Amino acid sequence: MAPSYDVIVVGLGGMGSAAAYHLAARGQRVLGLERFGPAHNLGSSHGGSRIYRQAYFEDPAYVPLLLRAHELWEKLAMDSGHEVFTQTGGLVIGREDSQAFAGTLRSAQQWGLDHEVLTAADIRSRFPTFKPGADDLAFYERKAGVARPEATVTAHLDLARVHGADLHFVETVFGWQADGPGGKAWVVTDRGIYTADRLVIAPGAWASNLLSDLGVTVTVERQVMYWFQPHGGTGPFTADRHPVYIWEDPDGTQICGFPALDGPDGGAKVAFFHKGLPSNPETVDRRVRSEEIGAMAEYLRLRVPTLPTRFLKATACMYANTPDEHFVLAQHPEHPRVTVAYGFSGHGFKFVPVVGEILADLATEGTTDHPIALFDPRRVRPDI
Numbered sequence: 001m002a003p004s005y006d007v008i009v010v011g012l013g014g015m016g017s018a019a020a021y022h023l024a025a026r027g028q029r030v031l032g033l034e035r036f037g038p039a040h041n042l043g044s045s046h047g048g049s050r051i052y053r054q055a056y057f058e059d060p061a062y063v064p065l066l067l068r069a070h071e072l073w074e075k076l077a078m079d080s081g082h083e084v085f086t087q088t089g090g091l092v093i094g095r096e097d098s099q100a101f102a103g104t105l106r107s108a109q110q111w112g113l114d115h116e117v118l119t120a121a122d123i124r125s126r127f128p129t130f131k132p133g134a135d136d137l138a139f140y141e142r143k144a145g146v147a148r149p150e151a152t153v154t155a156h157l158d159l160a161r162v163h164g165a166d167l168h169f170v171e172t173v174f175g176w177q178a179d180g181p182g183g184k185a186w187v188v189t190d191r192g193i194y195t196a197d198r199l200v201i202a203p204g205a206w207a208s209n210l211l212s213d214l215g216v217t218v219t220v221e222r223q224v225m226y227w228f229q230p231h232g233g234t235g236p237f238t239a240d241r242h243p244v245y246i247w248e249d250p251d252g253t254q255i256c257g258f259p260a261l262d263g264p265d266g267g268a269k270v271a272f273f274h275k276g277l278p279s280n281p282e283t284v285d286r287r288v289r290s291e292e293i294g295a296m297a298e299y300l301r302l303r304v305p306t307l308p309t310r311f312l313k314a315t316a317c318m319y320a321n322t323p324d325e326h327f328v329l330a331q332h333p334e335h336p337r338v339t340v341a342y343g344f345s346g347h348g349f350k351f352v353p354v355v356g357e358i359l360a361d362l363a364t365e366g367t368t369d370h371p372i373a374l375f376d377p378r379r380v381r382p383d384i
């Protein structure tokens with residue numbers, strides 16, 4: 001009979017690896033179960049970079065979590081010695097009434113966050129890689145930067161192990177039971193059965209396999225990341241000179257972009273924010289077609305004209321979208337032994353360390369001081 005654990009964490013991607021670390025660091029006996037390898041590229045947490053920002057157009061309620069996440073990114077960098085976060089500054093470019101610019105400014109004003117507002121002429125002179133329209137403005141935030149997904153997952157897994165966690169890879173969870181025999185929670189995998197006092201379930205794009213009873217459905221969206229080598233080399237795009245950016249067009253289309261992070265030959269990455277194809281985690285098309293690459297290059301030519309000079313590579317990733325694009329992060333309404341984290345809707349990575357802390361709070365204390373009311377699954381189905 002396998003040993004019984006305090007907590008089993010299902011899924012060791014962005015959120016699950018952070019939970020495993022925070023729980024193990026609190027002295028919990030943790031088992032982590034992951035169907036693929038450590039820091040793999042088949043879910044939502046790969047591709048080398050994720051934008052971190054503090055002023056949040058999606059809802060100002062996220063801001064306190066982002067401030068705590070910043071402290072935890074710094075601590076994780078120190079504790080692990082991995083380069084998990086780089087401050088580069090960040091721009092949100094758009095018309096005055098665009099969702100991204102107006103919402104970001106509103107949330108900064110509400111929370112008193114440090115920022116500057118730049119006119120199109122300011123943008124062109126301070127950040128000459130951009131070609132804004134005459135009516136574009138930019139919100140500039142110095143504390144924005146780049147989180148590194150693979151390094152972060154690796155750092156959390158390494159630290160979880162240091163604190164005694166058992167981590168199993170290439171082991172798929174088929175099902176779970178919160179009130180199994182002996183008053184324990186049970187998890188069944190392709191290799192065995194494990195018991196624990198509590199479960200944390202963080203399955204990313206595979207949420208519908210394990211959490212369909214919660215009523216918050218997840219739609220999986222395929223999203224491609226593209227790397228281009230800029231004209232004349234990466235010089236103006238290096239992280240000490242170039243911010244992360246979100247750019248919203250008058251038709252609502254948004255792109256996210258990054259500085260060149262991987263040396264002179266690594267290029268700079270861009271992706272559309274949403275606008276991806278509906279998909280399924282088992283059958284998602286991981287090939288990227290030349291028409292897709294051409295469409296992104298064409299889009300960039302008008303906005304970041306020196307970037308799409310030479311295409312380097314592209315890779316597909318998955319968003320796990322809830323209907324309102326807010327997360328699900330809560331104790332399971334019917335099973336207090338079970339804590340769930342999913343539906344991060346293409347904007348979750350910047351929260352990874354604070355989500356780990358919240359999951360550890362919920363699994364050990366049943367409650368958290370962090371403001372998470374927005375993420376209650378009952379917002380969609382008040383009957384459960």
Ligand SMILES: Cc1cc2nc3c(=O)[nH]c(=O)nc-3n(C[C@H](O)[C@H](O)[C@H](O)COP(=O)(O)OP(=O)(O)OC[C@H]3O[C@@H](n4cnc5c(N)ncnc54)[C@H](O)[C@@H]3O)c2cc1C
Pocket residue numbers: 010011012013014015016033034035036042043044045046047049050051052171172173174202203204205206209210223224225256271317318319341342343344345346347348349350351
């Ligand atoms: C292209 C792209 C760009 C993005 N850009 C940003 C950005 O700039 N800023 C930002 O903040 N966020 C961004 N995101 C979103 C962010 O990366 C995700 O919200 C976050 O990575 C989700 O983490 P997760 O732990 O929920 O999912 P994952 O990291 O995918 O982890 C889920 C894990 O569960 C495992 N699993 C699932 N089912 C089982 C099972 N039955 N048994 C065992 N293991 C299982 C999976 O294998 C996986 O490892 C982006 C996402 C993509 C795809």
